[in-house]
Amino acid sequence: MLNFTGETRRRNVNLGSRSKSSKRDILLKAERDRAKRAQERKENNAVTKLQKNIRKYLDVGKYFKTQYMDSTINLMNDTLGNDVSLFPVFGYKLLYYIPINHLKRLLVKYQTYYKEYPNSLINQKIFLLLSKLPTGDILPECINIINFKLINGNEFIEIGFLPFITNNYNFDFNLTNTLPIFFSLLKLKLNVDTIRSIILPLMTLVIKDNINSLSIQTLLPIIVENELIPTMTPLDQESLRIVFNNLSFLHTIVQDKDYIENKLIEVLTYYTGINTMDNMPFYNTFNIALFESSFSKRLVSLVSTDMVPLSTLVSYINISKLTHIGYKNNLLVVLLTNKRLCEKIFNDLFKYSSIEDIRDSSINSLEIAIELLNFYLALATDSEMFSDQSSIPISSIKKFSVMLKDVVFDELWNKPRELRGKISDVAINLLTKIYIRDSRTHFCSDKSDSDFWTINDPIFVKTTIFKLIDQFNSYYKSVSDFIEPHSSSEIILSQRNLKLESLNHMIEAWLGNTPVRHINKLEILIRIPFFIHFDKRVEMFYTLIGLDKRELGIDDNSPQSFMNALMPGRLGKWTSTISRDHILEDAMDAYNNKGDLFKSSLSVKFVNEFGPEEGIDGGGVTKEFLTSVADEGFKDPKYGLFATNEQYELYPNPTGDSVTLDQLSFMGKIVGKCLYDHVLIDVDFSRFFLKKLLNYSNMFRSTFDDLNSLDSTLYQTLTRLLVIEDSQEIESLDLYFEINDSKGNIIELIPNGSTTKVNKHNILKYVLRIAEYKLDISLLEGVTAFHRGLSVMIPPIWLEMFNPEELEMLISGGKKDFDIIDLQKNTEYGGYTEDDITITNFWDIINEMTSEERCKFLKFVTSVPQAPLQGFESLDPKFGIRNAGEDLTRLPTASTCVNLLKLPDYADKETMRAKLLYSINSGARFDLS
Template sequence: MLNFTGQTKKRTVRLGDRSVPLGPKGNGDYLQQARLQRIHREETRQREKSAVLLQRQIKKYLDLKSEGQVFETQWLEKYNQWDDERDWNVWLSQLPFLSKWIIPKENEDSINKFISIVEDIISQSQYVTTPSQHGLILNSLIELLSRIHTSRDMLIGCINDLLIKYPNIDSPKYSELVTLLTSCLTKGSISDHGLARDIALKIGKSQPISGIFSLLSRPNLFEGVVSGDESEDYLTIFKQIWDHSSISELTRLDNSAFISLIDNYLTLHTLSEFDEFDFKVLGTILENLTTISIRESSTQDSKSIEHVVATLYSTSFIKSAISFLSDDKESLRTSALHIISQLVSFHPPSKSKLCMLITITPHAFTNLFSAIKSHAIFKGFLSYTFQHQDYVRFSQINQIYGPLKEVDIRVFWDLISTFEEVYSYWLIISNDLESFSKERLSLEEVSNFLIFLKSLSLTLIFLGNKGVDLINDFTRLKNISISLLNQLYSKNLRLKFLPVEFWKLYEIKYDINALLPAVAEDEEKRVRDMDAVQEEEDGFGDLWMDIPQPPRRKSTNYEKIGGDVSYKLEILKKVPFFIGFNDRVKIFQFLIELDKQRNVVYNPFSFDDRNKLSGNIRRENLVHDAYNQFHTAGAGLKNQLSVAFFNQYGPEAGIDGGGITKEFLTSVVKEAFSPEFELELFKETAAENQIYPNDDIFKKINKQIDVPKQQERLQYLRFLGNIMGKCLYENILMEISFAPFFLNKWCNQNMKNSIDDLNYLDHELFVNLMKLINMSDEELNDLDLNFTINESIDKKNYSFDILPPNGETTQVNSSNKLNYIHQISNFKLNFSLHIQTRQFLEGLFQIVSSSWLSMFDCFELQMLISGAQNDINIQDWKENVEYGAYFDDDLTIKYFWEVVAEMKPEERFKLVKFVTSVSRAPLLGFQALSPKFGIRNSGSDRDRFPTASTCINLLKLPDYRDKELIRHKLLYAINTEAGFDLS
């Protein structure tokens, strides 16, 4: 800009200085101030505009209300005063406007008056003559029903009269009417429950109605319907509605509504037989209804559930469903199968009753199995099995599915799940003598099914999460398949109806050394989870975090080991019998080594990181000294022991480098587990002399006899569990044989022994109980049996209820004899041994994890305890010996092995015990013995006897060079039982 002098002048304009406050006295941001003023003026204009609009609307409403009242008055005055037909039609056309805008705002008297006029119009048929007039009146009444809360009974009656007189009215508002009627029923806003229901049903049976299932699932919809003919009529209507309704609408219902829906259907179905349509309806409902529980339901739902369960699990319904399984009509067979399949999981408490009814129904098993083995999926699985495939691949399953319909696929898997559930139940309640009777499945049929089941179980494991996309209810099928396979494996252990090679795998190869890192990772996760739970229970979780921790082993990446490693681990945990016994023993010993490494890590709470346990043991008081010295150690018994033996002459020679500990453990086991031990902690079976806990302890506790003494016996049992765990932990084999039903608890502490296991305990009792099965009521009456059992305690008889609380008053007859047999078995094998077994296992599992032992069955576990061989493999022994100052071709060594070969088996066991403190060869052969079995030249003094250093498994053998002298000296040494004094 130029000024008057001709020079330019610079102007500075402040547009915004936020540091200067706004206000009339400040030099603040003028633009900001102007913006705020504009906002204020705009808000003022909006308020003024809104006030004007509101006033206008109120005035309009008042004007319309006034006009509406005038309109209503004129309409009422015009009633029955029509000049001609045109005047009547104009008057009638005003009905929708009144129903929507005028009448709902009036009082109850005005509404009643309006409805009365409409009723009068309907009754005078000369007025309403065309379908369009019928529809106009109906739509107006529906509109009015949606807007009023009083006079609903009168209005619904008016609608009913209209529909009776003109049943073929075409209206787009039928769905809305059904929804309104359902709402009236649900909210209880009407008194005539039946009329509203009947109107809705009448509409629903003639045309598809959206929301009709909301009505049908209204609780107690047919309450008050008592007549049989009336029930039949309603049932017919129900079926008509179902036939043309969209089943997809069922997905809108919740669980409670489904319960009411099926309850309503069954309420009507009281007299007639169930037919194919019934099964179609019930199957569809059950398919959408999730598993129910009466406890978790409301009081109303509980009543409905009780009725539904009582009907669907009744003998008559189940038998009719089973009978349809063999029907010539495929659709009926499919519906019946679908019903049974749904009922297996529908109400878990009733599953056993369903399974029982199926098992006692003639040909039920054969019908199910016939349907299975004729199906294309079953044949497809077998075709791959016969090609020596262990499992079927994802792509191969899709190939099998190729020509099949989706419904066929679903039906097959439902069929398999149902059959497996029922057959699993049958194996539980049946005994070995009747399990494979021809009335169910023959041994040949079971063997054929097992080929499929083996392939199926492995397939379900290797499918992983992908299985959900291929198989409906994948998780349920997987669980029951694996469970049933384990049951049949256990059955085969006793009956041996399958060849040994049946359980061998063709393709799946286990490189144990490659798998061990994954086993280690899985074990570390298990220990971490246990530690976390324990810390939380102890309340030391946060405190522990403040203490320096030893470094954890790095997590193993399964991808580096192999893509299928997780599946192989699952096989190890769930179906371990597919893995060779020796491989599982290696895994077991590997897990123990991991645990030992974990235990020697620096312990911040201990001044001695070795934690060695020491004890002085008198041989004449062996078990009691052992108990007093070590019973409080618990899991600490995993640590190294240092034991000094004392005999009648004083301390025995020898330093405990491990050999004395082995001698100590084997001596405690030999004495304490003997039925002759003074505390009588164990008994032995009559036939096989196998050891199990003494039931005398339970009986005395139950009858309150010398309870303190029994508590002491239980503490000793817990300690002996520690001792047996220590033997397993140190890989020390024991000369002891446990009863299979006792070992079953070691493998799975929650397992209940069955009637078949009673054969091991008391063969005579087992045989006598089996005789009851074929006895008539007359024969049973002669025996005068009830649900009690008499047991002797200190030569006095005591009675025990085996079916509380009224066992004594419940007589055994043909209807309950099977239950009696199972209750006797349960008492003998589970109930009377539970306390003692629990104490023993708690001690055992403090040393070795229950998950480690679950890899073995009871017979394999016995081999893990005492070794598998009846004799010693001399060749294996010779190939795994280390010599000191001897060569394998020295004359003394040659004579030694010749003498060993000529010994009796029990003498060879004594020789092994003399050198190693254990009378059995190592479970995995002498190559697994650590240190190796050694023979050292101890000089040429022919008068000396052979001696041993058991801590290093070393035989000190003089260089006799005389076969008979070797025989004489060896036999004397191994038979003298001089403890450690011989050296």
């Protein structure tokens, strides 16, 4: 074959390779063809039907327009005309052909005829018409032609009224004259079961209405008036929420509140899952009104007399959390005033013997007990707690604490993380609050049970976790930014969960290659450190410092420490000259910009008005320098860095001055340096301030009872406000939500606070806002600055192992007296032996001193009036007595930097006593010797 170019083109022909169609292929092709033809017929029929209906619609519309429906129907003429059959024939379809006002005229014109129709046809047409109505404009006309003699109430509600309400939940005309009669008749026609099946769905639909619409304001009260609300049965949570909101609204507008309150209680009985619906919306306007009413007192009373189950109260409390915190608190106040109920709640718990029984059988009591005690501890004064009239007796709190301690320890020590219950987190939070209060008042850890909080499980005690602590601390330091020079509250907020996030990260990394018991003990140390004995935590604290020194190469026994000493500018010994007249300024100039280099050894030379002072270097760290800076920075009024409470305890002065904030930050570094080097300082911090320093993870927030430590007079005044029952008495005080700051400026405690008057309903909110401003808002900058400096030296997580009293012991030492035998055992002599008569007389005099005099002596020698936390064995250098010669006219003197007493060799005991007391009261230093 030739192609167009004239060249021969080869043609390949496949002879015999084409397969023959099988029978199966032929059948499949036939089936596809049939399906295609069926689809084509279906589409053609649909088109034909659509065209037919369109033509019919147009023809009927033309018919109505030309023949029957002009706009001049004579409503006064009730004679039957040609249009009388339109509604029976077409029913709701008339909406498609004629204007709704024409339909309304038709129903009015033949009202009598339709209402007396011989069968239920008109009723059926009306039900369907209601379900299709786009508005509520002709609802009265529809109801007026219903034949009540033939009505089927179920069909009316299900086919007509419920769909109408669903489609028209905003109809805005008054039904007062129509619906009451209808529902009264309906009630007579229906039995109880039928009413329940009709009204309950109605109650779950009508909530979609706007609160201001007349359908709500008329329909629901009519239902109540006829007592048509059925007994509540278990519904899904969304339906229960809807019904609860409906009933709350009704409670604000109807007269018969008892009926509504009984229905509310029925709903609450089934409303057990509300605590899982955290973002559930509520219509605050009437839910809040419910919590402000007497309903709370009635419900509490019913529960206390066993007429209503405790689970109902749990539901009510959980709902109160979703409205506003103030209303939950108001409810808890009502609860606490019912001592009988409080006793019932705790006694209900105490009857269970095992932890599992408490979890499984008494969860309602446990939830309420936790809520109650949380709130009670926030408001109750110490005297109220120990009073016989206390809502929750001390004995119950202690017994409940034992229970919580067992539950929490079992959860964290014995259970895998994936099997722990939700109760453990809230229990830990409450247990911590109880522990903090007990650390001050000792209602649990009294003398008979000083180790109340310590877990004595043998395996738990023996489990060592120093390696895990070191690993966790390294990771925690790597992801945190404690030395940020200008940390703000926003930064603090972003880091508040860092501790637990770091813990969870490390646990995930350890699982599978680290013993579970070790991991669990570390988690307990981080979350509930007081389960571990104080001495063990102190040991851990100093171990962490030792590990940190080794990491930085400043450990005296570390080879890296020797190398650092040879490298200028690294962590060697920092030398500085400090003037006695400007200690704080010179110290800041020398060390404030060193960061964590301030952790290294210091060598300080003091200069006074006579020139350089003669002093003894006690091994590098100049304790004299640290204690002198502490004395000046904390106590010198010329700086005004700290204010004092009524007990002369210190806390940062409220200020916005950047210079003062820098000085506060440096004083935090000084305290951190003293902790780091085991140097005790003589300073008394207020308890609320110490507590704030241990609450970094929660933005330093305080509780209401902390106000007692700041301003006990204000605290007592506010607590007296809370017990005033007379509303008029509260309003007569003419209080508003405002307060004056330290400069006399008016601060609004809430938006528009200057115009918001304090009353019975918001008095609790007012009290809490006052405390929040005084403790948290006004002091935030100063506390943050001090803590920022402290954190350069000591990570917050290390300090959070302790309570405020324990932290005070770390900073300032132990009790206000000391163990003389312990001091005597750890004393070194120079020029004396312990058998010399002068030494024998000395110890006799120390024993004969008052505790106050002994503390003064200890401060005279060591600069601190308290004993070291771990005893005098840990004092570095050791306490020493050196022979100062035989000049009996000389006074005993001391070198506090090396804890040395220079004692002349007095022959007479009374001479020694007189001169020793004179010295310790005058504070003679070594440079006067």
